[in-house]
Amino acid sequence: MEYLDFELPIKELEEQLDKCTIIGQESNVDVTETCKQIEKKLIDTKKSIYKNLTAWQRVQLSRHPSRPYTMDHIRALTGNTFLELFGDRAFKDDKAMVGGLAKIGGQSFMIIGQQKGFNTKTRQYRNFGMANPEGYRKALRLMKMAEKFGIPVVTLVDTPGAYPGLEAEERGQGEAIARNIFEMCRLKTPIITVIVGEGASGGALGIGVGDRVYMLENTWYSVISPESCSSILWRSWEYKEQAAEALKLTSFDMKKQKLIDDIIPEPLGGAHYDRETTFKSVEEYIMKAYNELKDLSTAELVAQRMDKYSKMGEFKE
Template sequence: MEYLDFELPIKELQEQYEKACKIGYDSEVDVSDTCKQIEKKLQEIKSEIYKNLTPWQRVQLSRHPNRPYTLDYIHAICGDTFLELHGDRGVKDDKAMVGGLGKIDDQSYMFIGQQKGHNTKTRQYRNFGMANPEGYRKALRLMKSAEKFNIPVVAFIDTPGAYPGLEAEERGQGEAIARNIIEMTRLKVPIIVVVIGEGASGGALGIGVGDKVMMLENSWYSVISPENCSSILWRSWDHKEQAAEALKLTAKDAKRLKVIDSIVKEPVGGAHSNKEEMFEIMKKVITTSFEELKGLPEKDLIKARMDKYTDMGDFK
């Protein structure tokens, strides 16, 4: 288990707890009272730390190396029913954007989302979750297929941004994202969007238009990352904590500003601390959201989606 800087008090108590239990097991001495006291203190410390996280600390949690990614959720929720689909039918298959058909109970869904890697090799293979234009065009192809067969779409957002390379711009990165946004506003099937980690800039918006848009408790959603914001305003990354506060990028901020519809609670310690529980929560969130949307006629579904976005912000 890896710990972030602000989690070090938890690490120390966890090590004390494990050491006490081991001593009791090895020496056959009753240390149950000591273990209970440490365990109680551990829960209190966890509750205190995670209840008062700063925006920057939530950004750090959203990037935790043990945090579940898109395919982790899909495989856990759908099991063997998931069939991954590849390619944009134009350039190539973008490994940073994944998608395919899967079932939850007896209902089929089209899943799409950015995928990061769990180690150096797979991070490079997945381009650190930064999709090229072909990734967004693949996502659109899958969404249009879902529309054709009347299958709801589930989008998992977890990206530091769309890939900013020269080749991506040459192949129309901006156009691909813009095309996805307009096509998603008028897609004739329900769209459920969940920000599971990082939701940065147009890279997130390219698959982020939905009837139900949610964020995990320790995810973030903003036009720019705190580090890049700091480097632009202060010419240094040293002010990233201040930038994170100013950007209003947390789930609570997004809910208050009506950018999202709801916040999905995570297990204490973050999604990575109890993945099985997180997967069950996600499964319930998706099925509940679909139940609320499935009875709406196509015209009403699209109108409600359009109204949702045109009502955002203040206009004179």
């Protein structure tokens, strides 16, 4: 298990508990009471730390290397029913964007999401979860296919942003994302969006328009990352913590501003501490949303979605 800087007190207590357990196993000394005291202190420390997380600490948790990624969620939610589909039928297949047909709880869904890698080789293969225009065009192709056959869409968002390279801009990165937002607003099938990690910039918005939008507790959603915001405003990445607070990017900030529909709770310590519980919670929210949306007519569905996004933000005419 890797520990973040603010989790070091937890690491020390867990090491003490391991040593205490080993002493008890290898000697005749009764350390039961000591182990219980350490366990109690460990639980109290965890509760104290995770109850008072700053915005930057939640950003760090959303990037934890042990955190389940999109494909982990897909495998857990769908078992072995996932049939991955490839290509945008225009340029090539984008490995950062995955999608395909699967069943969750007996119901067919078109599942689309960004996939990061878990080591150096797979991170390069997946382009660190940063999709090119062909990735967004593939996502749109799959969504239009789902619309044609009346299949609801689930999108899983986890990206540090759309790929900012020159070749991506040459192939129309901005147009591809804008087209997805436009088409998703009027897609004639339910769309359920879950932010499972990072929800950064247009890269997230390209598959982030939904009838129901949920965020896992320790995720973030913003127009820009704290580091990039810091480098623009302060000409340095050193102010990323202040930037994270100012951006109001946590799930609780998003819920307060009515930009998402609900927060999916995570186990104490984050999704990586208890993956099974996290997967079960995500499935419950997806099925709850589907049951709320499935009986709406196409006209009602699109009208409610358009109304939902029209009400966001403050403006004067």
